Amino acid sequence: MGSAYDPVLVGFTPGETRLTGSLGHMRLHVVDHPLIAHKLTQLRRVETTSNVFRDLTRELVTLLSYEASGDVGTEPVQIQTPVATMTGTQLAGPKPLVVPILRAGLGMLDGMTAMIPTAEVGFLGMARNEQTLDIVTYAERLPDDLTGRHVFVLDPMLATGGTLVETIRFLKRAGAAKVTCICLLAAPEGIRRLEEEVGELDVALYVAAVDERLDENAFIIPGLGDAGDRLYGLAE
Template sequence: MRTHVVDHPLIIHKLTQLRRVETPSNVFRDLTGELVSLLAYEASSSMPVEPVEIQTPVTEMTGSQLAGPKPLVVPILRAGLGMLDGMTAMIPTAEVGFLGMARDEETLNIVTYAERLPEDLTGRQVFVLDPMLATGGTLVEAIRFLERAGAARITCITLLAAPEGIKRLEEELGDLDVELYTAAIDEKLNEKAYIVPGLGDAGDRLYGLAE
């Protein structure tokens, strides 16, 4: 389990705009896509490549292309869906699957209500998209699900993370080949398990329900 905080100036700037309470949902969606593309650039840096012979306008040469099998992008519904366009803009050849998971606000337990994935993930790199790593329950369940399906390597991309969520991932998934890329690690969780200072409910802000 490895955690990477990507503190590029563009990421820091866009994240600050994302946090602002006055940022409208349409701008929030645009900023989310831009942030995910920047995070995806870093998160995909170790993807395997293979040589390929090509013809340029001048001569033949040996270049490189992404090696198979195709990576799989898995947004966790619903908020992760708002990150999908930014991810596929960087890796347009990736396949897309979906996991529907939600936190019960009373018990804080994770409920899986939908799943649409290839039957066999053997040997594949999977990118999991979820805007907020709060308690860590959703990502833990998603990663376990994907690992059981045979995923060779799992990379999680979040906009924000709380120390409590990172600690839970390390304690429960420390022996798996998992990486986390995030734009920032915030201070803590509050009594309602929201990230502080955070940016509110990412799903509501993405889809205009917070306005």
């Protein structure tokens, strides 16, 4: 239930998969839930309008964020209820940092902050240089030091994996302790690239589905089209 791919064909099944790299492992979580499967199906429909697409994206990310935040740091706290004193739980410092990748990642931000409203928000913009094919950072608004921080990266589509690989490396160089990536869809090619190139950096990836493959233009098949265009009405 909730699977949009043939696990025999691509080798990824719903639940957690540990992909072992040369120095460590990447944890892949394909979140199998009927509400996620239903909302993702509506998101894929070509007739889904931009305003509905944005609403569905927010709802999907909220559900995925619940799963992805299961290992966020906590600490005990003494509180007074109306009838007694007790030891409760609160999020520990430093605050989680949410980083949407511009531009399409912005459409996922509300869903994530609805789940963790106290999180700080940073931004990264990355693009491919068409001459060198390298991924370059064209915009960045992050704390200077990410030491000890748990960073949640938002990017709707994991296709070739190039942008996400460079984002993870960027955050790890800045000192991030944990990097958890949340994507709506992933292609097997992108997952394998992450495992091969950043698998040793202790990365977790949460997705609603792993699709079949990439086409010759690096679009995910069956996919949902260009997420940025569909979020902001440019595909209509």
